[in-house]
Amino acid sequence: MFLTFALCAAAFLGCSPDMSSSSSSSEKWRYELVRSLVEKSDAVLLQLIPNDSMPGDTLLAHLGSGVFAWTNPGVHYVLEVESSEAEMELNRFQSVGRKVYTSPRVNEGVCDGKVCRFEFDGGSSLQSWFFALSVENGRKPAPKPRAVRYGAAGTYPAALDLNLVFLGKLTGYSTDSAQRFFAERLSEAMDSLYADAAVNVSLAGRSRGSAHPVAAYAKELVDSVEVYFDVGSWAVHWYNGTHLMLDADELARGWSEPLNGALDVIVVESIDDPGCVGISPMPGYSLVGGTNATVVVGVRTTSSSGAMVDNTIAEIAKAISHETGHFLGLRHTTVTWEDRLVFHDFSIHEDGLSDTPFDPLCDAGIASASASSRAYGTASKRLLPLRYEKVVRPDLIGLAMDESSCPDYNNLMFPYIVESDGTPTLSPSQGAIMRENLSALPR
């Protein structure tokens, strides 16, 4: 059994403060800004997403008391906060494992009475942080701002390589020729779709779990086992004489160039969640392994009645294309009830982009249909980094709505896969977000 937890939030446990911090700051009162967030085991971590189009009202309300963020090496970050404050500071408390440093890095904002601007660079590796905005030299949390934008820009290319990793026996895709045929159809579908968004996608590799470069994984992920993905543990599970499980992000480790910097797409028999075809962290943190480094797709999907249904190649390819969009920071064009729960925010109805259509009537229809069509777990357990977005087949969960009445139903980031859909599309603004986030993902 293999399980790893890279961030304190992953284990649903509170973090603990590290009082031994060697930081030169003696302003110990600053830690009070985030004490509750760090030490309360059931605190909800909101996440500042790079180049996000719709941060949401809840995140704005928590900027003074701490939100989660991460930084990557070789990336320049600019936090712009719309506020009439004359002075404001950004306190960045680093989180390492389950420890959080009590002395923050402090950035003084450059404020003009309308916007305060903070700039900093990522460190030598992927780092996680609690950010808190303050006034009065760190003594008070900053009031809720009107808007925020977290920009991230690096010099990594606006191109994405994919590494398809087939696990176990996979109904309909057990032979090498079937896997090759699938990979070719996926390449065709993604090439034209992502070309519209000026993102160059290519299939860099295709492999089986039984040939994984980490020998211990390859030994257990033999071709005869049936592998499924469990959303709650973010792990693949299978039975090979005994019940085994492996954090899905572990499968991104060990690959040699050029696969090391590719997005690992984990293909499993099914995802243990009714209607779900594909799932991704929103957004991905890394293309070189570690937390939030993989997307997952199932060749079959469970209906709410428990029946297993085959997904077509077109549906699986669309699910991978859609999840890759989430990985690169795209939100759903219209949000579902589950999105509201996962993001702890009922103010977000759409992606905020002017060139993706949105209809409030459709939004209300999706919200009520998705709220009534199934039961959900408690939102308070959905702590980072288990914040994810997925795509589902509405036919399998009895979703009672006519999605073709939605003007955005042919956009790739519409939350449902509908069999009758034509070729999905991406807008110029969606392309710009994906390119910005690709520039900030080390390869």
Ligand SMILES: [Zn+2]
């Ligand atoms: Zn989705």
